Amino acid sequence: MAQSYPAVCKMTRTAQRMLLSGNEAIARGAYEAGVKVAASYPGTPATEILESLATYEGIHAQWSPNEKVALDVAFGAALGGVRALASMKHVGLNVAADSFFTISYTGATAGLVIVSADDPGMHSSQNEQDNRHYARAAKVPMLEPADSQEAKDFVIAAFDISEQFDTPVLLRTTTRISHGKSLVRSGRPKSPRPRRFERQPAKYVMVPGHARLRHVVVEERLERLRQFSNATSLNRIEMGDTDLGIIAAGVAYQYAREARPDASFLKLGMSYPLPDEMIRDFASRVKRLFVIEELDPFLEQEIAAMGIEVSGKPPAMRLGEMDAGAAAVALGDQPPRVEPITDLPARPPVLCPGCPHSGVFYVLHKLKAIVAGDIGCYTLSVLPPLETMDTCVCMGASIGHALGLERAFAVAGDERPVVAALGDSTFVHAGITELIDVVYNKGCTTVVILDNRTTAMTGRQNHPATGRTASGAETYQLDLEAMCRACGVDDVAVVDPYDLDATEQALKRAIAARHPSVVITRHECVLLRRGERRAPPHVVEEACIGCGLCLGLGCPALRAAPAGPKGRLKPTIAEELCASCGLCAQICRREAIVWEQQ
Amino acid sequence: MSAPTNGTTNIMMVGVGGQGIILASEVLCHALMHSGWQVKKSEVHGMAQRGGSVRTDVRFGPEIHAPLISVGAADILVAFEELEALRYLHVMRPDGLVLMSAERIMPVTVITGPHPYPDDVPGRLARRGAKVLVVDAPAVAAKAGNPRTAGIVLMGALSNHISVPPRAWRKAITTLVPERFLEVNLEAFRRGRRARLAAPKPG
Numbered sequence: 001m002a003q004s005y006p007a008v009c010k011m012t013r014t015a016q017r018m019l020l021s022g023n024e025a026i027a028r029g030a031y032e033a034g035v036k037v038a039a040s041y042p043g044t045p046a047t048e049i050l051e052s053l054a055t056y057e058g059i060h061a062q063w064s065p066n067e068k069v070a071l072d073v074a075f076g077a078a079l080g081g082v083r084a085l086a087s088m089k090h091v092g093l094n095v096a097a098d099s100f101f102t103i104s105y106t107g108a109t110a111g112l113v114i115v116s117a118d119d120p121g122m123h124s125s126q127n128e129q130d131n132r133h134y135a136r137a138a139k140v141p142m143l144e145p146a147d148s149q150e151a152k153d154f155v156i157a158a159f160d161i162s163e164q165f166d167t168p169v170l171l172r173t174t175t176r177i178s179h180g181k182s183l184v185r186s187g188r189p190k191s192p193r194p195r196r197f198e199r200q201p202a203k204y205v206m207v208p209g210h211a212r213l214r215h216v217v218v219e220e221r222l223e224r225l226r227q228f229s230n231a232t233s234l235n236r237i238e239m240g241d242t243d244l245g246i247i248a249a250g251v252a253y254q255y256a257r258e259a260r261p262d263a264s265f266l267k268l269g270m271s272y273p274l275p276d277e278m279i280r281d282f283a284s285r286v287k288r289l290f291v292i293e294e295l296d297p298f299l300e301q302e303i304a305a306m307g308i309e310v311s312g313k314p315p316a317m318r319l320g321e322m323d324a325g326a327a328a329v330a331l332g333d334q335p336p337r338v339e340p341i342t343d344l345p346a347r348p349p350v351l352c353p354g355c356p357h358s359g360v361f362y363v364l365h366k367l368k369a370i371v372a373g374d375i376g377c378y379t380l381s382v383l384p385p386l387e388t389m390d391t392c393v394c395m396g397a398s399i400g401h402a403l404g405l406e407r408a409f410a411v412a413g414d415e416r417p418v419v420a421a422l423g424d425s426t427f428v429h430a431g432i433t434e435l436i437d438v439v440y441n442k443g444c445t446t447v448v449i450l451d452n453r454t455t456a457m458t459g460r461q462n463h464p465a466t467g468r469t470a471s472g473a474e475t476y477q478l479d480l481e482a483m484c485r486a487c488g489v490d491d492v493a494v495v496d497p498y499d500l501d502a503t504e505q506a507l508k509r510a511i512a513a514r515h516p517s518v519v520i521t522r523h524e525c526v527l528l529r530r531g532e533r534r535a536p537p538h539v540v541e542e543a544c545i546g547c548g549l550c551l552g553l554g555c556p557a558l559r560a561a562p563a564g565p566k567g568r569l570k571p572t573i574a575e576e577l578c579a580s581c582g583l584c585a586q587i588c589r590r591e592a593i594v595w596e597q598q
Numbered sequence: 599m600s601a602p603t604n605g606t607t608n609i610m611m612v613g614v615g616g617q618g619i620i621l622a623s624e625v626l627c628h629a630l631m632h633s634g635w636q637v638k639k640s641e642v643h644g645m646a647q648r649g650g651s652v653r654t655d656v657r658f659g660p661e662i663h664a665p666l667i668s669v670g671a672a673d674i675l676v677a678f679e680e681l682e683a684l685r686y687l688h689v690m691r692p693d694g695l696v697l698m699s700a701e702r703i704m705p706v707t708v709i710t711g712p713h714p715y716p717d718d719v720p721g722r723l724a725r726r727g728a729k730v731l732v733v734d735a736p737a738v739a740a741k742a743g744n745p746r747t748a749g750i751v752l753m754g755a756l757s758n759h760i761s762v763p764p765r766a767w768r769k770a771i772t773t774l775v776p777e778r779f780l781e782v783n784l785e786a787f788r789r790g791r792r793a794r795l796a797a798p799k800p801g
Binding site: 017019044045047048123124147175176179180181182183251254255257258321323324325326328336338339340341344345346347348349350351352377380383384385457458459551554556558559560569576 | 614615616627628631636637638639640641642643648649650651662663664665666667668669670671681682684685687688692704705706707708709713714715716745
């Protein structure tokens with residue numbers, strides 16, 4: 001398995017002053033807090049928390065099939081008496097929300113921390129939901145670190161709060177905290193003794209009669225947490241010029257500090273429940289009170305609801321992420337007059353040269369299929385030239401979308417073929433129940449499982465069907481074919497997507513079938529490949545007519561230069577990029593892309 | 599280079615996902631840390647890395663707050679690719695330094711679409727007021743023994759423009775690069791540091 005930061009992990013054992021990403025710092029904090037069990041599902045920008053935890057001895061760090069399973073395992077461990085952590089990207093908490101809301105009622109035996117890494121600006125996400133709302137909705141305390149040092153310190157504080165108040169704690173980061181690097185001082189790891197799990201059905205078996213009583217406890221706990229929030233050093237006032245007082249948490253504090261270095265600040269480390277008395281005190285000491293925050297006006301509305309006069313950013317700034325310049329504009333500065341150069345060709349992310357998904361989508365494009373898509377590298381097939389994805393909402397949803405489309409098309413008399421396409425890891429995450437639904441409800445959906453033997457988009461993590469654990473140890477390998485058959489799909493085909501003809505035949509046959517079918521396109525991710533590759537093919541210039549068919553693959557190793565009388569695009573192969581997959585040679589009808597005789 | 603504002607230096611590194619910006623920026627940050635600076639870096643992972651336009655911000659000085667460089671505040675732009683230098687030019691201080699690798703990677707929109715790749719990028723950068731230095735980093739890297747060390751060549755070229763002692767760079771490279779690639783990377787750094795840089799005039 002690929003680890004992005006081996007050198008940094010090595011350093012954590014020795015150095016006192018380390019340059020760590022927020023995610024690495026969270027892992028270090030968990031280690032210092034004595035965490036024994038950690039679980040996660042990969043998702044940007046949270047992935048490296050678990051990857052980093054898996055490098056520490058004495059911590060059982062595991063990838064789970066999805067975030068809900070991860071949280072259930074972490075909760076179970078905390079129930080069993082050891083400190084436990086579950087980490088996930090913001091939308092992962094949607095998956096785990098069912099567990100999250102009710103473990104707020106139960107509490108646990110030892111500390112439990114849930115990390116939500118939000119992605120304002122959607123660098124690698126399908127939405128930019130603001131997960132601070134989850135703290136309020138589930139009545140769970142929330143901490144927001146503003147750099148890597150705080151990320152480490154706040155994890156430790158979160159475990160103490162969790163045990164002191166018998167509550168899960170939400171640690172919320174954003175991309176610039178998780179993937180920002182700054183200096184961290186290491187501390188000595190604690191090793192708290194395991195606590196004994198005591199059977200307490202009234203606390204842990206949430207039947208209505210028990211849950212009603214636990215809700216009372218939750219409301220009382222929230223009041224005690226409010227008092228704690230007013231007293232804790234996690235929240236601090238930094239008095240400066242009293243003309244302007246700024247309240248901010250997380251990375252927004254850093255932007256505000258830089259935008260108005262002389263102002264007074266109330267820096268929130270614990271942003272739910274809010275320190276209301278501290279806010280009132282701060283408000284009374286400044287002339288004008290302003291909130292700087294990314295995404296929703298969460299703090300602004302909470303503070304306004306306290307009856308305190310406060311201003312925030314304009315509604316347009318609820319979109320995307322901030323920087324110090326944007327914070328200054330929110331505070332009334334004129335925006336900078338420099339404009340980006342606009343007449344430049346865009347450079348969207350692309351599927352890698354030799355990506356096994358390329359051929360599948362090339363064929364689906366050719367078959368003019370409506371493709372219900374999913375979350376993974378293959379979502380990039382929505383971009384030109386493949387342009388072969390019609391939906392992408394959330395993990396595993398492709399199959400349900402396809403079944404629904406199929407039902408609607410039957411009513412509408414629409415004859416277009418519908419295909420669901422999702423990756424191996426995504427299928428295990430949330431696709432299995434959707435496939436069961438197809439069979440159970442007598443659909444005849446065609447499902448393509450793009451099996452590249454890894455969770456590619458997030459940096460090649462293992463999952464149950466790779467047969468390896470988070471630490472790379474061998475384990476039982478989930479058999480995808482057997483799983484599909486167990487769901488009730490009798491028609492399961494496996495093809496190598498490097499063989500375009502076979503892929504096309506398998507897809508045509510599956511689409512034509514009047515029963516549910518699964519086509520597993522199996523070829524290892526090109527980034528996993530080791531060892532020597534075959535010498536790349538080359539373009540025979542005299543044979544190439546510049547038809548551009550091969551360019552429809554969208555391979556970054558195929559570069560086109562205008563040539564010939566009509567300025568047609570003649571490709572050349574960038575040898576340093578080419579993965580020698582041979583897809584372009586299969587597409588060419590003029591045999592103009594050929595391999596050297598060997 | 600000229601004195602940066604409030605003691606902070608902002609270095610933006612831009613290029614195409616897969617060019618090695620993450621390793622090069624890591625080397626830079628470790629070298630800065632070994633020199634005693636406060637340092638912050640911000641980058642993105644995940645989808646953006648798949649051959650798309652990428653940007654990594656590095657800030658150092660006595661005290662750093664924001665992890666991101668604001669528009670108009672970058673002192674040095676290290677461009678691993680020419681088109682990407684143009685794309686992020688607006689984040690530069692008007693009189694900032696652009697240190698650019700003479701590498702042109704056609705985006706998919708150029709390969710398959712009607713968009714032309716911009717001509718004379720160095721001249722265009724210079725006409726906007728930037729001080730431009732161009733190094734053929736892939737060629738220098740190839741001479742060092744491995745074309746994939748172009749990012750370290752650029753760090754060598756950058757080392758002439760920021761106050762970081764050579765031993766801090768060496769320590770950073772030694773810490774971060776696997777042993778079997780260490781010598782070629784150190785050589786790439788030395789060659790980058792010595793490389794003659796072309797300075798196009800606005801014309």
